[in-house]
Amino acid sequence: MNSIKNICLLIAILFSMPLTAQRTFSSLSKEFNTLPKLTLEPGVGIHTNFGTDFLITTLIQWNWLDRLSFASHSSFNINNITQRSFNGIKTRYNYSINQKLGLGTTFYTGGNSHSVLLMAGIKYTSYRETLEDARFEPFGTAIHALSPDYGLMYSHKKIWKKYFFTYRMYVPLYPWPAKGSDLLYLEGNMDNIALEVGLGIRII
Amino acid sequence: MKIFKTLKGMHTAGKAGMIFLLMGSCEKVEFDPALKHEFTIQSAADGSEYRIEVGLPAGYHPGGEKYPSLYILDGEENFDFVSSQCSEISDMLGVQNVVTISIGYGNDRSLDYTPTEVSAETGGGPRFLHFIETQLIPAMEGYFSVDTSRGSRTIMGHSYGGLFGAYAFSVNNRLFGNYILLSPSLWFDDLVSLQFEKQYRTENKDRSQLVFLGIGEAENLGRMQAPFEAFYQTLQSQYPHIKLTKNKEENLGHMGSRNPNIVKGLHYYFQNR
Numbered sequence: 296m297n298s299i300k301n302i303c304l305l306i307a308i309l310f311s312m313p314l315t316a317q318r319t320f321s322s323l324s325k326e327f328n329t330l331p332k333l334t335l336e337p338g339v340g341i342h343t344n345f346g347t348d349f350l351i352t353t354l355i356q357w358n359w360l361d362r363l364s365f366a367s368h369s370s371f372n373i374n375n376i377t378q379r380s381f382n383g384i385k386t387r388y389n390y391s392i393n394q395k396l397g398l399g400t401t402f403y404t405g406g407n408s409h410s411v412l413l414m415a416g417i418k419y420t421s422y423r424e425t426l427e428d429a430r431f432e433p434f435g436t437a438i439h440a441l442s443p444d445y446g447l448m449y450s451h452k453k454i455w456k457k458y459f460f461t462y463r464m465y466v467p468l469y470p471w472p473a474k475g476s477d478l479l480y481l482e483g484n485m486d487n488i489a490l491e492v493g494l495g496i497r498i499i
Numbered sequence: 500m501k502i503f504k505t506l507k508g509m510h511t512a513g514k515a516g517m518i519f520l521l522m523g524s525c526e527k528v529e530f531d532p533a534l535k536h537e538f539t540i541q542s543a544a545d546g547s548e549y550r551i552e553v554g555l556p557a558g559y560h561p562g563g564e565k566y567p568s569l570y571i572l573d574g575e576e577n578f579d580f581v582s583s584q585c586s587e588i589s590d591m592l593g594v595q596n597v598v599t600i601s602i603g604y605g606n607d608r609s610l611d612y613t614p615t616e617v618s619a620e621t622g623g624g625p626r627f628l629h630f631i632e633t634q635l636i637p638a639m640e641g642y643f644s645v646d647t648s649r650g651s652r653t654i655m656g657h658s659y660g661g662l663f664g665a666y667a668f669s670v671n672n673r674l675f676g677n678y679i680l681l682s683p684s685l686w687f688d689d690l691v692s693l694q695f696e697k698q699y700r701t702e703n704k705d706r707s708q709l710v711f712l713g714i715g716e717a718e719n720l721g722r723m724q725a726p727f728e729a730f731y732q733t734l735q736s737q738y739p740h741i742k743l744t745k746n747k748e749e750n751l752g753h754m755g756s757r758n759p760n761i762v763k764g765l766h767y768y769f770q771n772r
Contacts, residue, residue, distance in 0.1 A: 304549060340505065347720075352637075374525050374719060375719060375720055375721050378720065378721045379721060380721075381686065381721055381722050382689050382690055382722065383689070383690060383719075384721060384722050384725045384726065385725075386721040389721070420717070420719070422719050422724075424721060424722075424723075424724045424725035424728075425725055426725040426726060426728075426729045428689075428690060430690075430693075430694065430697075431690070431693055431697070431729060432729075432733075434614065434725055434728050434729035434732060435725065435728070436724050436725055436727075436728035438716055438719070438747070440716050440717070440749065440750060442749070442750040445524055464713050469748055469750075470751060470755055474750065474751075477755070477758055479754045479755050479757060479758060480755040481755075482753065482755050483717060483750070483751060483752050483755050484755040486717075486752060
């Protein structure tokens with residue numbers, strides 16, 4: 296119940312942001328018609344768990360109204376790249392796929408745009424570890440897990456004509472507080488903060 | 500009221516943010532202080548002082564019925580949560596509660612909980628186990644109304660604590676009859692805990708024991724899952740009198756899975772001991 300309240304409050308924060316932005320940037324809204332409406336932004340990134348995950352991502356953003364944006368974020372993550380063999384333990388494969396949809400607001404300052412988006416979707420993780428040591432019988436185990444994926448995304452674009460440089464940061468809100476309020480769950484959030492950079496193109 | 504006065508003067512987004520943070524903050528579970536005893540024991544081997552906290556069941560009377568005992572590693576972090584859960588779960592199941600015994604840090608945990616020396620900060624496990632066997636357990640069983648049989652003693656540990664529990668299982672199996680091992684660091688020192696299990700298997704395999712193994716599904720750094728599975732499957736196939744189960748906590752990592760696995764481990768213990 297507490298988790299549901301937290302999510303509701305988070306949505307309230309998000310939707311209070313356009314009001315703040317409206318006051319601050321109202322003079323710029325006249326320029327909306329000249330700014331990108333639909334963008335495609337491929338990128339690469341890392342997670343903050345010591346940077347051992349490599350992310351290949353794409354954000355598609357549709358700035359529907361002056362202050363209302365929709366987005367789709369897809370990510371294929373090759374996890375734990377740097378340590379595939381340790382003490383006789385081998386990681387055969389380790390990847391995850393995330394797909395999220397979201398909405399939020401975008402505001403503009405000069406040649407830059409800033410979007411804050413509340414995202415929700417699913418994450419599929421699959422990995423397999425085997426024990427390969429002559430002293431013991433061989434053992435193996437595989438995990439295939441599906442989990443929710445909620446969070447806040449900040450996307451910054453440095454616009455240059457039809458193209459732009461893009462930087463994104465995604466802060467998950469799962470497992471804390473969506474799964475439970477135990478602060479130890481924050482470990483899962485911290486490990487999955489994503490930092491991404493890419494080059495985008497304006498489609499419309 | 501002071502909080503709401505503060506909120507009144509804030510911007511809408513700020514207010515919502517503040518409420519969000521307040522609601523998200525975690526209430527710390529505290530075990531009933533009236534049922535808690537606290538003292539220190541000095542290790543005869545190295546002079547280290549261990550802070551021991553003891554949680555007694557409600558209705559405990561010295562000289563009355565004998566209670567099973569649960570020894571909790573990383574006790575300074577886990578004592579209140581574990582003791583409170585023991586009361587709740589035993590009440591819910593209508594079974595006898597345990598005396599919880601929290602072992603605080605006399606040394607760095609990486610020294611006390613690791614069985615072999617791979618650096619200056621590791622390898623104190625044998626000395627720590629000797630301290631538990633020769634000083635702590637006799638003190639507890641002499642002072643409190645605690646059952647002195649092996650089958651009534653349980654050890655619980657997480658991470659390096661789980662590794663220490665697995666070490667105790669193998670090298671001194673006559674000490675504890677029940678093991679709650681959470682995300683055990685079985686990868687340590689080239690899988691030395693699996694070697695110990697193999698080395699002492701003949702002595703231990705015919706004893707009755709209960710083992711709960713817990714881990715987080717998201718512990719995917721390439722070292723936790725395979726030895727966990729190897730240990731589980733070995734116990735299952737080689738120990739005919741064992742009560743054994745495992746739990747992989749969904750979508751949680753090394754720390755996040757700790758408390759849910761404590762709760763599940765205690766449920767398994769109270770239902771199957």
